[in-house]
Amino acid sequence: MKLRKYLLILFIIPLTAFSVHKYYISLCEIEHNEKQNSVQITLGMFIDDIELTLNKNHKTKLNIATVDEYSAIDQYFEEYLNKHFIITINNKLKAYEYIGKEYEDDIVRFYLEIPNIEHIQSISVKNTSLIKFFEDQQNIIKIKANQKHKTFYLNKQNDKGLLNFKN
Amino acid sequence: MKKLFLPILLIVVFSNSILAQQTEPQKERQNGHYNISKFRQLKEELPTPNKQHTASGAPGYEYTQQQVDYKMDIILDDENKKILGEETITYHNNSKDNLEYLWVQLDQNVRAPDSKSKDIRSGGPDVLYSPSKFTKSFMGKPFLGGFNIEHIKDASNKDLAHTINGTMMRIDLEEPLASGATFVFNIKWWYNINDYTAQRGRSGYEPFEDGNNLYIIAQFYPRLAVYNNVEGWQNMQFWGSSEFALEFGDFEVNITTPKDHILNGTGTIKNPKEVFTNKQYKRYKEAQTAFDKPVYIVTPEEGLEAEKNRSKETKTWKFYAKNVRDFAFASSRKLIWDAMAVKLNDKIVMANSLYPNEGRPLWESLSTEAVANTLKVYSKHTFDYPYPQATSINAKQQGMEYPMICFNYGRPDKNGKYSERQKKGLIGVVTHEVGHNFFPMIVNSDERQWTWMDEGLNSFVQILAEYEFSPEYFPMDKKAKNITGYMSGDQSRLAPIMSQGDNVFNFGANAYAKPAAGLFILRQTIMGPELFDHAFKTYAKRWKFKHPTPADFFRTMEDASAMDLDWFWRGWFYTTGNNDIGIKDVKKYYVTDKPTARVKKMAKRYGVSIDQFPPALYLVSEDSEEFTKSLKDKKPEDYDLLSDYIENNFNSEEKSQLKSPKYFYELIFEKPGDLVMPIIVEFEYEDGTKERKQYPAQIWRKNDKQVTKVFPSHKPIKKITVDPDEQTADVDTSNNSWPKNKETKFDKFKRNQIKG
Numbered sequence: 051m052k053l054r055k056y057l058l059i060l061f062i063i064p065l066t067a068f069s070v071h072k073y074y075i076s077l078c079e080i081e082h083n084e085k086q087n088s089v090q091i092t093l094g095m096f097i098d099d100i101e102l103t104l105n106k107n108h109k110t111k112l113n114i115a116t117v118d119e120y121s122a123i124d125q126y127f128e129e130y131l132n133k134h135f136i137i138t139i140n141n142k143l144k145a146y147e148y149i150g151k152e153y154e155d156d157i158v159r160f161y162l163e164i165p166n167i168e169h170i171q172s173i174s175v176k177n178t179s180l181i182k183f184f185e186d187q188q189n190i191i192k193i194k195a196n197q198k199h200k201t202f203y204l205n206k207q208n209d210k211g212l213l214n215f216k217n
Numbered sequence: 218m219k220k221l222f223l224p225i226l227l228i229v230v231f232s233n234s235i236l237a238q239q240t241e242p243q244k245e246r247q248n249g250h251y252n253i254s255k256f257r258q259l260k261e262e263l264p265t266p267n268k269q270h271t272a273s274g275a276p277g278y279e280y281t282q283q284q285v286d287y288k289m290d291i292i293l294d295d296e297n298k299k300i301l302g303e304e305t306i307t308y309h310n311n312s313k314d315n316l317e318y319l320w321v322q323l324d325q326n327v328r329a330p331d332s333k334s335k336d337i338r339s340g341g342p343d344v345l346y347s348p349s350k351f352t353k354s355f356m357g358k359p360f361l362g363g364f365n366i367e368h369i370k371d372a373s374n375k376d377l378a379h380t381i382n383g384t385m386m387r388i389d390l391e392e393p394l395a396s397g398a399t400f401v402f403n404i405k406w407w408y409n410i411n412d413y414t415a416q417r418g419r420s421g422y423e424p425f426e427d428g429n430n431l432y433i434i435a436q437f438y439p440r441l442a443v444y445n446n447v448e449g450w451q452n453m454q455f456w457g458s459s460e461f462a463l464e465f466g467d468f469e470v471n472i473t474t475p476k477d478h479i480l481n482g483t484g485t486i487k488n489p490k491e492v493f494t495n496k497q498y499k500r501y502k503e504a505q506t507a508f509d510k511p512v513y514i515v516t517p518e519e520g521l522e523a524e525k526n527r528s529k530e531t532k533t534w535k536f537y538a539k540n541v542r543d544f545a546f547a548s549s550r551k552l553i554w555d556a557m558a559v560k561l562n563d564k565i566v567m568a569n570s571l572y573p574n575e576g577r578p579l580w581e582s583l584s585t586e587a588v589a590n591t592l593k594v595y596s597k598h599t600f601d602y603p604y605p606q607a608t609s610i611n612a613k614q615q616g617m618e619y620p621m622i623c624f625n626y627g628r629p630d631k632n633g634k635y636s637e638r639q640k641k642g643l644i645g646v647v648t649h650e651v652g653h654n655f656f657p658m659i660v661n662s663d664e665r666q667w668t669w670m671d672e673g674l675n676s677f678v679q680i681l682a683e684y685e686f687s688p689e690y691f692p693m694d695k696k697a698k699n700i701t702g703y704m705s706g707d708q709s710r711l712a713p714i715m716s717q718g719d720n721v722f723n724f725g726a727n728a729y730a731k732p733a734a735g736l737f738i739l740r741q742t743i744m745g746p747e748l749f750d751h752a753f754k755t756y757a758k759r760w761k762f763k764h765p766t767p768a769d770f771f772r773t774m775e776d777a778s779a780m781d782l783d784w785f786w787r788g789w790f791y792t793t794g795n796n797d798i799g800i801k802d803v804k805k806y807y808v809t810d811k812p813t814a815r816v817k818k819m820a821k822r823y824g825v826s827i828d829q830f831p832p833a834l835y836l837v838s839e840d841s842e843e844f845t846k847s848l849k850d851k852k853p854e855d856y857d858l859l860s861d862y863i864e865n866n867f868n869s870e871e872k873s874q875l876k877s878p879k880y881f882y883e884l885i886f887e888k889p890g891d892l893v894m895p896i897i898v899e900f901e902y903e904d905g906t907k908e909r910k911q912y913p914a915q916i917w918r919k920n921d922k923q924v925t926k927v928f929p930s931h932k933p934i935k936k937i938t939v940d941p942d943e944q945t946a947d948v949d950t951s952n953n954s955w956p957k958n959k960e961t962k963f964d965k966f967k968r969n970q971i972k973g
Contacts, residue, residue: 081961090961090964116636116637149966149970161967161970163963163967185343190706203710206341
């Protein structure tokens with residue numbers, strides 16, 4: 051929910067009244083659910099931007115979020131995320147499960163989950179989403195774990211964020 | 218009995234505050250503090266009212282502003298992509314001051330080879346470099362932008378001394394310009410028009426594959442800076458981000474273009490017969506009574522035909538614009554033109570759209586309809602649009618406004634296909650840019666200093682206009698909620714709205730969306746539409762064709778509504794705080810006539826015996842030691858004390874109107890967030906019915922962190938939700954429910970995925 055609020059206003063508003071400042075932003079919220087021992091991730095980005103990227107990469111027209119949408123679109127999404135969104139927990143590279151996605155207005159939100167995480171000593175996130183075609187892309191990562199909150203602002207020059215917890 | 222009643226009554230009245238003082242020996246010395254109440258008035262932040270900007274937020278009886286008139290001859294050199302111009306400027310010094318110099322804005326200098334705008338930007342290598350960009354960035358072949366001034370002369374043709382500092386030029390006057398006097402001078406200049414698709418800019422040209430260019434020309438002439446008693450001369454450099462501060466005046470502009478160009482700009486065309494073909498001129502006249510739907514003035518076929526040629530002849534467009542703050546125009550042989558007439562009370566305004574064939578079919582009629590809707594809705598909320606026309610030009614990657622003309626993005630793909638999202642985008646950008654005619658073209662705030670005063674106010678009215686255009690495409694229900702993501706972001710990246718724009722990170726959300734959301738909350742939730750609309754309209758009318766400041770806005774909104782809003786302005790505009798209100802606890806109370814431990818304690822404190830108290834009723838909490846199960850079944854009227862009182866003091870009509878609560882709840886609300894907001898509570902009863910109550914923001918006056926309310930009810934409550942419609946921009950709704958809602962959004966999504 052938070053993503054849509056955040057991105058929607060950034061999308062519609064800054065475009066107007068001056069061309070020089072369209073904002074390219076994605077928002078990722080990572081939360082360690084201690085009850086379920088899992089790391090729950092939502093990652094949201096603008097449909098227009100991921101569509102342009104995937105269309106160019108695969109030299110096709112995916113018609114995302116329309117009636118003509120390519121039927122196996124989730125495969126493309128999952129493949130793209132696996133390549134560009136990498137999580138390491140306690141120094142081990144972690145695969146995540148692609149639970150699904152939803153569209154809300156101009157935004158697509160992905161739901162990902164890493165099971166069997168009892169305790170987080172350190173977590174590192176690398177996010178190179180959309181940077182290839184949008185050099186100004188900023189990928190925001192909000193991490194909530196061990197009762198702490200931390201926000202990283204990743205971009206082309208700095209695409210990785212590391213958070214260590216002192217026990 | 219009766220003798221003691223009054224003193225005891227007084228004790229009871231004051232007891233809450235008295236008993237609350239628990240004095241303990243202080244180990245550490247506490248430091249004193251300033252007034253930190255969130256409800257303190259903005260007296261220290263706002264400038265002292267004076268005879269130009271009054272305490273009620275209106276222009277004062279000594280308010281003055283300058284006027285600057287321009288007579289210009291402009292040549293658009295399509296082949297060489299140049300603008301050549303000569304202007305005669307008439308500067309009216311209506312102020313009480315004598316001016317030693319005048320400041321003139323040279324915005325094109327932001328693109329000059331020696332411009333410092335690039336120098337102040339920070340960043341690593343770009344992802345890719347076109348050959349043009351590479352040579353510009355590294356090989357010393359910069360774009361030769363910037364004004365080339367050929368002469369600056371006074372009315373007697375003598376050269377004027379001047380000094381250029383970046384984008385600002387000082388004209389040194391031989392003698393100070395006296396108050397009330399006029400100064401006339403002439404400037405001749407030229408500059409290279411930039412390809413704004415290669416190097417970002419608000420104006421320039423867009424090159425097309427067919428070799429033609431679409432020119433959107435603005436900030437193309439040296440123009441006066443504002444002089445007033447708020448900033449003196451508003452001569453802050455134009456770095457490219459914060460926009461413009463300009464004076465009102467009359468413009469006579471002659472623009473010479475290739476003969477096959479179509480052009481529109483600020484104001485009215487004085488010689489339409491000379492610049493249109495006969496057919497076009499006929500349609501131009503007919504459009505002025507086309508009230509139902511747009512009609513072509515220049516048809517798509519004419520546009521396609523014109524694209525093929527390159528006329529070597531020229532024609533001159535003659536424009537006149539009265540009481541505008543700036544002038545801009547768009548010109549190309551590719552342009553198609555459709556228009557419709559809009560009735561605003563006793564006035565007719567023309568809504569125009571100009572676009573190349575590449576903009577079809579998306580632009581056809583959608584743009585002009587959006588222009589017309591914007592004029593109507595904005596006029597409703599401020600004043601009737603005072604200008605003769607409003608034009609929307611299709612320009613790639615643009616969203617920019619000038620008086621009566623704006624440049625807007627939006628093109629379908631090569632097959633003419635476009636999505637719903639693109640349609641919404643087009644309606645949005647046209648509404649926003651045309652809306653800017655009201656803020657700041659007419660309610661002429663200083664954009665260089667306060668971006669939010671036009672962007673925020675415009676973005677807010679845009680919400681109302683879009684909703685009226687299409688409630689399906691543009692619902693209003695999530696406007697407050699949508700800003701919480703930004704507001705709950707990292708504090709190091711947030712700046713208050715009351716910050717000068719060039720220095721702010723995340724400029725867009727800060728100057729556009731956050732003020733718009735704040736005004737939306739103010740209208741829908743805090744003031745209500747009736748009080749808000751009247752106050753907002755008062756502000757617009759007071760400052761129409763004048764230069765308002767933030768204080769004028771803040772003061773007018775209160776002045777016209779009798780609502781103290783300083784707590785709101787302070788929190789939303791002056792701080793980066795956010796709102797988080799929750800329901801901390803709910804306790805159930807029952808009625809008893811046996812004195813409780815609490816009242817016994819109070820009696821002891823005042824050294825009276827409990828028997829000396831008059832008979833009374835007490836509320837006892839379900840989790841207290843004094844609670845007995847039998848109390849649950851009793852109604853208050855079961856106690857003789859109460860029923861006798863009612864019997865003796867109310868007539869039968871009054872008795873029938875009395876409510877009979879059976880359940881008493883103590884609601885404890887907490888406010889972990891910084892901002893003060895009203896508490897909107899929805900009660901859901903066990904029988905399924907619902908009820909709402911809104912406690913005004915002043916409830917937080919004495920305690921900023923926690924407040925308690927006693928809520929009587931004749932039905933048991935099953936669920937309580939704070940801010941159920943998410944109207945207060947609450948950044949954390951996990952504490953908004955009682956009983957607490959345990960399922961996260963993630964779990965809900967997962968559950969639904971597994972199901973279906």
